[in-house]
Amino acid sequence: MVVFEMAIKKKEFEDSVTRWLENHTQKKYGKTHDVKILHRSYLAKDEVLKKSKYNHSNLLFAPHFTVVLTRKKDGEVTLILVAVYTKTIALKEIGELKLYCRMANPVEALMLSTDGLSSPVETMLLSKGRDKTALEYGNGKFIEIWRFDAVNDKLDGTNRIMPL
Amino acid sequence: MNGPLAYLIGLIAGRGHILEAERRIIIEFAHVQESLNRIPYCKCGDMATKKKGGSDLICKGCRSVVPNTAIKTVNQRESIEYSLSKGGVIEQISELSDSDDKISVRTSGNKTMTFFILDFESDSSTFKSILNDFNGDSCYDSFEIPPRILDSKTSRTIKIEFLNGFLDTAGKMNRGNWLQRPGKSRYGRQRGYIQIVRNWNIPVQLCNFLKSLGLPVQTIRWGHPHIVDGNQIDTYDKGPQSGFRDTQLKFFPEYYDEITLRIRHQALMFKEMASHNRGQFSTREACSAPNNIPVSKIRAPSPEINSTKIPELIRGVNIDAYWQICHMMGCKQTSTCFAGSTNKNLLFLTGKESVNLNNAQKERDVKRQDALDKIIDREKKNAAKKAAKPVTRAPRQKPEEKLYEPIANWLSKDEKLAADEVTYDTSVQTMDQYLKVNKLTGIFPGLADFNQKPDVVGLRKNDGFVVFIEVKAGSLSLTDLGQLLGYCMMADPDRAILISPSGPSGELALMLSSVPGLLEFGAGKRIQVGEWDDKKGFMDGGF
Numbered sequence: 001m002v003v004f005e006m007a008i009k010k011k012e013f014e015d016s017v018t019r020w021l022e023n024h025t026q027k028k029y030g031k032t033h034d035v036k037i038l039h040r041s042y043l044a045k046d047e048v049l050k051k052s053k054y055n056h057s058n059l060l061f062a063p064h065f066t067v068v069l070t071r072k073k074d075g076e077v078t079l080i081l082v083a084v085y086t087k088t089i090a091l092k093e094i095g096e097l098k099l100y101c102r103m104a105n106p107v108e109a110l111m112l113s114t115d116g117l118s119s120p121v122e123t124m125l126l127s128k129g130r131d132k133t134a135l136e137y138g139n140g141k142f143i144e145i146w147r148f149d150a151v152n153d154k155l156d157g158t159n160r161i162m163p164l
Numbered sequence: 165m166n167g168p169l170a171y172l173i174g175l176i177a178g179r180g181h182i183l184e185a186e187r188r189i190i191i192e193f194a195h196v197q198e199s200l201n202r203i204p205y206c207k208c209g210d211m212a213t214k215k216k217g218g219s220d221l222i223c224k225g226c227r228s229v230v231p232n233t234a235i236k237t238v239n240q241r242e243s244i245e246y247s248l249s250k251g252g253v254i255e256q257i258s259e260l261s262d263s264d265d266k267i268s269v270r271t272s273g274n275k276t277m278t279f280f281i282l283d284f285e286s287d288s289s290t291f292k293s294i295l296n297d298f299n300g301d302s303c304y305d306s307f308e309i310p311p312r313i314l315d316s317k318t319s320r321t322i323k324i325e326f327l328n329g330f331l332d333t334a335g336k337m338n339r340g341n342w343l344q345r346p347g348k349s350r351y352g353r354q355r356g357y358i359q360i361v362r363n364w365n366i367p368v369q370l371c372n373f374l375k376s377l378g379l380p381v382q383t384i385r386w387g388h389p390h391i392v393d394g395n396q397i398d399t400y401d402k403g404p405q406s407g408f409r410d411t412q413l414k415f416f417p418e419y420y421d422e423i424t425l426r427i428r429h430q431a432l433m434f435k436e437m438a439s440h441n442r443g444q445f446s447t448r449e450a451c452s453a454p455n456n457i458p459v460s461k462i463r464a465p466s467p468e469i470n471s472t473k474i475p476e477l478i479r480g481v482n483i484d485a486y487w488q489i490c491h492m493m494g495c496k497q498t499s500t501c502f503a504g505s506t507n508k509n510l511l512f513l514t515g516k517e518s519v520n521l522n523n524a525q526k527e528r529d530v531k532r533q534d535a536l537d538k539i540i541d542r543e544k545k546n547a548a549k550k551a552a553k554p555v556t557r558a559p560r561q562k563p564e565e566k567l568y569e570p571i572a573n574w575l576s577k578d579e580k581l582a583a584d585e586v587t588y589d590t591s592v593q594t595m596d597q598y599l600k601v602n603k604l605t606g607i608f609p610g611l612a613d614f615n616q617k618p619d620v621v622g623l624r625k626n627d628g629f630v631v632f633i634e635v636k637a638g639s640l641s642l643t644d645l646g647q648l649l650g651y652c653m654m655a656d657p658d659r660a661i662l663i664s665p666s667g668p669s670g671e672l673a674l675m676l677s678s679v680p681g682l683l684e685f686g687a688g689k690r691i692q693v694g695e696w697d698d699k700k701g702f703m704d705g706g707f
Contacts, residue, residue, distance in 0.1 A: 045362060047472055050306055057181050057303030058678035060671040061642055091616060091654065096646030098653070103679050120594075120615040124654045127613060134653040 006086070013086050014039070016150040017065065017112060021082065023153075025067050033069040040064060043104070052077045059104055063097075069107070080108040088118040089145065094134065101137035109137065112148040116161050131163040165312060167325045168259040169290065171426075173297060173310060174329020175253075175280075177366070178358075182302050183678055187291055190677050191280040191333060192304075193248070193427070194670070195240035198275070200429065203339045203354070203436055204234040210350045211342075211440070224351035243429035244278045245271065252426030253332070257282065265290050272677050272706045274639070274667035275695065279677045305362035309369045323377060324422050330370070332425050334358050337433035341414070347444030354437035355382065356420075357412040364475045367411050368493040371451075375497065380419050380450035384490060385412040388474065389466035390483040396466060396539050400546070404468050416449065418442045453487030454498050456515040461485065462528050464535035482532065488512060563637035564664070565591070567696060568620055571635055571663065574701040575622050579631060579659075591619045595655070614655040618648075622659075630657040639669035640693060645682070652685035660691045663702060667695035676707040683707060 018037065025035045036048055043049055043059035048068055050056060054077040067080035081104060083097050089111055101109050117125070125131045135143040142163050147156035176182065179192040204212045210225030212234060221230040247253045248271050261267040266285040273279045284291040297310035312318060313326045337356045345353040360367050371381050385391060389407025393399050398406040417423075417438040425431040461484055470480050477492050491498040491512065505511045510521040513528065568588035576586045590598050595614045598621075599605040605612050607625050622631035632655070634648040640662055648662050662668075668676065676682055676693060683691040694705040 044303070045305070045473075055184065055302050057305070058183070058675055060675055091650035092643065092647035094646075095648070095650030095653065096643050098649060099642055099646050099682055102682050103675065124613060124615065130654060134650075 010086050013114060013148075013150045014064070014084060016153045017082070017084050017148065019153045020148075020155070021065060021067060025069070025080065029069050032073075033071050036068040036070070038066040038068060041066060049077070054079075061100060061103075063100055079104050079106040080110070081106045082110045082112065084148070085111070085113040085115075087113070088115045089113050089121065090118050091121050091124075094121070094143065094145075097143055098135075098137055101141075101143065105138055107141075109141070109143040111143060111145045112155075113145070114148060114150060116147050117145060122161075125162055126164075135163050165318070165322055166259075167322065168256040169293075170313065170322045170325035171256045171329040172260065173294065173313065174326040174331075175333050176294065176298070176329075177304065177307050177309060177326070178330040178333030178335075179304050180307070180333075181304070181674070181678065182295065182298060184295060184300075184302070186678075187284045187288060188678070189282045189284075189291075189294070190674065191282075192670075192674065193244045193273075193278045193280060193333060194276065195244060195278065196276050198241055199237040199239050200433065201339060202236045202238060202433065203440060204230060204236070206230045206234070211352050213352075238429040238432060240429055241275070241278065244427055247427045248278065248280050251428055252431075253280070256426060260290060270706070272673065274670065274673045274705060276639075276666075277670040277673055279673060281677055306365075307363065308365055309373060314373065320377065323373075324424075327374075327377075327379075328424050328426065331358065331423060331434075332427045332430055334360060335425070335430060335434075336412075337417070337430055337437055339433070339437070345445065347441070350440070350444060352440075353416065353445060353449075354440045355414050356417045356434065356437060357385075357414045360411040360413065362473075364411075364478075364493060367413055368490055368495050371413060371490070372494070372496045374413075374415070380415065380448050382414045382416060382449055383451055384486050385414065386483075386486055386489045387411045388478070388483055388489060389468045389471075390463045391486055391489075393466070394463045395535075396464065399466060399468070400539075400543050404471075407466055407468050408471075408473055416441055416445075419448070451487070451497070453485075453490060453495065454501055454511060454515045455485065455487065457485045457513075459527060459531050462531040462535060464532060464539050485515065487515075564619070564635045567635050567637070567665070570698065571633060571696060571702075572620050575620060575631060575633060578702070579622055579624065579629070581622050581624055585624055586620070586622050588620045590617055590621045593617065595621065611655055614651075616651055616654070618651055629659075630655070631659040631661070632657045633661045633663060635696075636662075636664040638664060639666040640664050640672055641669055642672055642675065645672065645691070645693070648691055649685060652689075652691065656686045656689075658689070660685065660689070661702065662691055662693045663696045665696045667703075667705060668693055668707075673705065673707075676705070680707065 021037055029035055038046060040062050042062040043056055043066060052070060063081045064084045065082035069078045081100055097109060097111060125134060137143060144160045145162040146160045149156040175191045176189060181190040204221055206212050206223035206226060208223060208226045210223050212221040212223045212230035214221055221232060221234060223230050257269060265288050268283045268285060270281050271278055298307050301307055313323060335356060336359050341355045341357060342352045343355060367384055371384060374381055387409040392409045393407040417434055418441040425434055463484055465482055478489055483489055487498055502508050502511060505517060507517050507521060510524060511517055514524050572586045572588050594617055595611050599608055599611055607628055608623060608630060618632040619635040620633040632651055636644050645662055648660055652660050692704050693707050695703045697703055
C-alpha cells in the first residue's frame with residue numbers, strides 16, 4: 001500500500017512539474033523557440049532529437065524531464081534538463097545530473113524536490129564554497145536546486161536552495 | 165575511394181558513432197559472451213548438438229554420443245583486441261593515415277564491448293568526406309548506406325570492402341542459428357546474420373545492395389513486436405518493450421566467398437560455416453517475397469503497434485509477415501511484383517491475388533480478433549494464478565561487500581599503504597565519524613566534514629594522500645559514476661576509482677570514450693574506471 005501511495009505521489013508531483021515547465025518554458029522561450037517537453041525519454045533514441053540533427057548519439061541516459069528548445073530562426077537545438085524528487089536530494093543524484101550536464105551542456109539544469117536537500121549534503125554544500133564549485137557545469141552555468149510546490153504548480157518561494 | 169576507406173565506412177555504418185566537434189569516430193565491437201563455441205563434429209563427420217536441457221552432445225548423423233571436448237571455442241575479446249591492435253583491422257586503418265591526414269587510434273571498453281577510437285588530427289579531408297557520407301548523422305541507428313558506395317560506377321571491389329567492414333562489426337557468425345535441413349552428407353544448414361539495432365531504414369537498403377551484387381539473402385527477422393513476439397507472451401510476461409529487438413538479416417555464408425573478414429574469430433567462424441554448407445544443398449533458399457500469408461499466421465494487434473519506436477511508415481499497420489515491412493521500407497524485389505499487380509491491397513494483405521479482397525479482409529479481421537481474444541483469456545488466467553501465489557521476499561543483501569577485503573588488499577599493495585591505512589569500515593559509518601573515532605581528523609582536515617560512506621578508503625598518514633574506491637557488483641552505470649563524482653566534488657581525494665568485476669556497462673563505456681571530460685574532478689584529476697579481476701586486481705579501462 002505504501003508503495004502504491006508513493007507511486008501516486010510521484011505521479012501527481014511529475015504532473016504538477018509538467019504543468020509548471022510548460023508554462024515556464026513557453027513564457028521564457030516561446031517567442032523565439034519551439035518548445036517540446038520529453039518525459040523520461042532516453043535521449044540517444046529520442047525521435048525528436050534524432051530528427052533535429054542535435055548530436056544525441058552519446059546521450060545514453062533518460063533525464064526525468066528534457067525540454068527541447070529549437071530556435072525558430074535557424075533550427076539550433078538546446079536543452080533544459082530537469083531532475084525531480086519526492087524525497088530529499090542525495091549527493092549521488094547531484095553527481096548524476098552533473099554528468100548529464102557535462103555531456104549535454106544544457107542552457108538550464110534544475111533539481112526540484114518536495115523536501116529539498118538531505119541535511120548531510122546541505123551541510124557540505126554550505127561550506128568551503130562547494131555550492132558553487134560542485135554545482136557549476138560549464139561557462140558559469142549552475143545546476144539550480146529548488147523546493148517545488150506541487151499543490152500550486154510552482155517553485156516554492158522566490159529563492160533557490162542552492163547555489164546560494 | 166580506396167579499399168581501406170570503404171572498409172572503414174562499412175565499420176562505421178555497422179556500429180559507428182561520429183563526433184563531429186571532437187573529430188572522432190568510435191566503433192563498437194560487441195563480445196557479450198567472452199567465448200563462442202565453434203561447430204562441434206562427430207568422428208563420422210556430421211554436426212553434433214545438445215538437446216534442450218540435455219548435457220550430452222549427440223551426433224545428428226549417427227546419433228552417437230560425442231564427447232564435450234569436441235566443442236572448440238574462440239575468445240571473442242582477445243580476437244577483437246588482436247585484430248584492432250596488430251591484425252587485419254589496424255592494417256586497413258594504417259593505410260588511411262599519413263603525415264598530411266594523421267589518424268591516431270586507441271581502444272577502450274569493458275567485458276562485453278570494445279571501442280575502437282579513431283581521432284583525426286588537423287583539418288582532415290578523410291573525416292570531412294566521412295561526415296558527408298553519413299549526411300551529418302552521428303550514430304549507426306540513423307545511418308544509411310552512403311550514396312558513393314551505392315553508385316553504379318563504384319567498383320565491385322569497393323562495394324565488397326564496404327560489406328567486409330559492415331560484417332566485421334554487425335555480422336554474427338553464431339553456430340546456434342542453423343536451420344533444420346538435411347544436407348547431402350551432413351545435417352543442418354548454417355546461417356550467419358547481420359544484426360541491425362534501432363535502424364529501420366538500413367536493413368532493406370542493405371538487402372537491396374546485397375541482391376544487386378548477386379549475394380542472396382534468406383530472410384529478415386524484423387525487431388517488430390508482431391514478428392518478435394507474435395503471441396505476446398513476452399510482452400505480458402516481461403513488459404511491452406520485450407516485443408522490440410534487433411533486426412536480423414539472415415544469409416547462407418557459402419554464397420559469400422568474396423567476403424574477407426578482418427576480425428580474426430569472425431573470419432574463422434565464417435569460413436567454418438561456409439565450409440559446413442558447401443556442396444550440401446541444392447537450393448539457395450533465397451528470399452522469394454511476397455509470399456502467401458496463410459490465415460493461420462494472422463497476428464493479434466500488439467499493444468505497442470502505435471509505439472513511436474516503430475517508424476511512421478509502418479506505425480499502426482497490422483503486420484503478419486516480414487516481407488510486408490520490407491515492402492513498406494523500400495524492397496526492390498517486392499516493388500517489382502507490386503508494380504505488376506492488379507490488386508496491390510490484396511497482394512499486401514494476403515501475399516497472393518487469387519482471392520476476393522473483401523472476403524479476405526473479413527476473414528482476416530475475424531481471425532485477428534480471435535487471436536486477440538485468446539491472448540486476453542490467457543492473461544486473465546495468468547493474473548489469477550499470480551494473485552493466488554503468496555509473495556515472498558529474500559532479505560536484502562549487498563553483494564559487493566565480499567569484494568571490499570580483496571580490493572582493500574590490492575589498494576594496500578598498489579599504493580604501499582600500511583595495514584591501518586586502508587579501511588572499508590567507511591562503508592558502514594561516515595568518513596568524518598571514522599576519522600574522529602580513529603583520531604585522524606588532524607591529518608586529513610579536508611575530510612573533516614565529509615559525511616558520506618565510500619566503500620573502500622586509503623589514507624596515507626605521512627603525506628595526507630587519500631584514495632576513494634566505489635565498488636559495485638554488477639556493471640557500472642552513470643548513476644554509480646555520479647555517486648563517486650559526488651564524493652570527489654565534496655572531498656577532492658587524490659585518487660578515485662570506480663570498480664566492479666563486470667567493469668563499465670556498454671553504455672557507460674561508450675559515453676566515457678565519447679566525452680573524456682566526464683571523469684575530471686579537482687585540479688586536473690580523473691576518476692579511474694575499470695574491472696576487478698580476482699587474480700590481476702584492478703584493470704584500468706583506460707578512459
